[in-house]
Amino acid sequence: MTSTEEDACADNNCVLFGDDALAVPNKAAWKYTDNENNAEDKTNVGLDKNTAQNQDTIVIAHGNIGYSSSVSPSSDNDVIRDRTVKGNDQTSGKVAKVSNAYEFPPLTRIDPGTVGQRVDVELEDGRFFTRITRAVGPPIFEIPKFLSDEECDHIIESAKNNGLNVSNLFGAEIQDELNSDIPLAEISRVSEQTWLQRSHLGEDFLNRLHKRLARLTELDIGTIRRSEHVQVVSYVPGGHYHAHLDSIDRYDRPCCFQERCDDKALTPQWADCCRLCRYITVLYYLNDAEEGGETAFPLADASDATLAEKFENLEEQEWYNLSYYCYNSSLVVKPVRGTAIMWYNHLKDEQTGYLGKADQRSQHGGCDLIKGSKWIANNWISSPSSEDRFKPSHFYTES
Numbered sequence: 127m128t129s130t131e132e133d134a135c136a137d138n139n140c141v142l143f144g145d146d147a148l149a150v151p152n153k154a155a156w157k158y159t160d161n162e163n164n165a166e167d168k169t170n171v172g173l174d175k176n177t178a179q180n181q182d183t184i185v186i187a188h189g190n191i192g193y194s195s196s197v198s199p200s201s202d203n204d205v206i207r208d209r210t211v212k213g214n215d216q217t218s219g220k221v222a223k224v225s226n227a228y229e230f231p232p233l234t235r236i237d238p239g240t241v242g243q244r245v246d247v248e249l250e251d252g253r254f255f256t257r258i259t260r261a262v263g264p265p266i267f268e269i270p271k272f273l274s275d276e277e278c279d280h281i282i283e284s285a286k287n288n289g290l291n292v293s294n295l296f297g298a299e300i301q302d303e304l305n306s307d308i309p310l311a312e313i314s315r316v317s318e319q320t321w322l323q324r325s326h327l328g329e330d331f332l333n334r335l336h337k338r339l340a341r342l343t344e345l346d347i348g349t350i351r352r353s354e355h356v357q358v359v360s361y362v363p364g365g366h367y368h369a370h371l372d373s374i375d376r377y378d379r380p381c382c383f384q385e386r387c388d389d390k391a392l393t394p395q396w397a398d399c400c401r402l403c404r405y406i407t408v409l410y411y412l413n414d415a416e417e418g419g420e421t422a423f424p425l426a427d428a429s430d431a432t433l434a435e436k437f438e439n440l441e442e443q444e445w446y447n448l449s450y451y452c453y454n455s456s457l458v459v460k461p462v463r464g465t466a467i468m469w470y471n472h473l474k475d476e477q478t479g480y481l482g483k484a485d486q487r488s489q490h491g492g493c494d495l496i497k498g499s500k501w502i503a504n505n506w507i508s509s510p511s512s513e514d515r516f517k518p519s520h521f522y523t524e525s
């Protein structure tokens with residue numbers, strides 16, 4: 127082995143394999159799990175140099191030198207996602223998964239300029255859309271005609287076909303509250319919702335939407351694809367969603383949206399133990415609400431002093447109760463079919479370039495619908511913190 131190869135291994139980009147140094151990009155990100163989902167301490171996992179080109183046979187080197195085993199996929203279905211391969215570990219005989227996760231690139235953030243600023247952006251080749259700044263802290267943009275009438279109808283129809291359920295809030299039994307004599311205005315969320323995956327919306331539809339979103343957010347297409355599925359929400363008169371954050375800092379949770387929690391006992395309320403890490407919300411209005419149903423941002427562009435005041439004696443102020451205080455909000459957006467609004471739920475961590483703290487000024491919600499119906503869809507763009515940037519996304523599973 128040459129000293130160059132030794133140097134290459136020293137910077138963590140290769141695996142010593144006998145006398146050979148195998149080039150392994152992002153070696154730290156390789157992970158080996160057996161069929162019982164135990165992560166094993168086989169840190170030297172890499173591509174077989176003979177098959178490195180097509181990346182479908184994985185070599186597991188047990189220690190720096192010595193023996194190896196390989197995991198080869200038995201069918202195309204065993205190449206799962208994010209360069210994960212499932213197959214038989216020829217040494218242990220176990221079914222194993224070996225993955226070198228996708229690496230999320232650092233975040234971009236669009237400069238909002240000043241309130242009212244209009245910028246024409248080419249979101250499809252030759253097709254320009256207007257991006258209007260509605261707030262700067264956090265940046266909140268409105269994009270009229272982001273979806274065509276046909277696209278809005280397609281999303282509504284897909285949601286109806288899939289069936290909607292009473293929207294829940296983690297930790298709150300909304301259905302019990304709806305069955306009780308608590309006034310509707312005191313219930314934080316009154317709506318129905320469903321999740322639409324690739325199979326519901328269709329491959330072509332989603333690919334086109336993802337490309338438009340990548341251009342709108344100026345994030346790479348991989349980040350968009352690895353984000354959450356589309357959530358459709360429907361309100362009838364009296365329906366609303368009091369002000370909330372779409373994503374919160376929960377540093378007791380060990381990871382961002384990307385991995386599932388294996389220990390359900392520790393997380394009785396949640397299917398996942400990761401926090402949500404929704405960097406951006408893109409909300410689409412799928413129809414015109416006849417009356418009411420605005421989206422309100424009570425703290426948009428609030429000064430530091432106002433922000434501090436708003437959280438003093440919260441129970442007395444109740445600004446978050448949009449059934450009562452919708453029109454006290456600093457920004458109120460009227461639902462217009464096809465319009466998208468987009469905002470940042472988190473700051474960007476300037477040191478790492480990845481997800482920073484949740485931004486309280488992104489508090490928002492849906493005001494009471496007075497007349498007609500209101501259909502919206504949420505497209506949450508998930509992004510990891512710097513430590514989580516190599517982890518595969520558990521939303522990127524469906525082919």
Ligand SMILES: O=C(O)CCC(=O)C(=O)O
Pocket residue numbers: 359367372419420421422490491492493502504
């Ligand atoms: O209905 C709206 O306008 C807001 C909905 C919302 O904030 C949500 O679904 O998270």
Ligand SMILES: [Fe+2]
Pocket residue numbers: 370371372490491
């Ligand atoms: Fe929300």
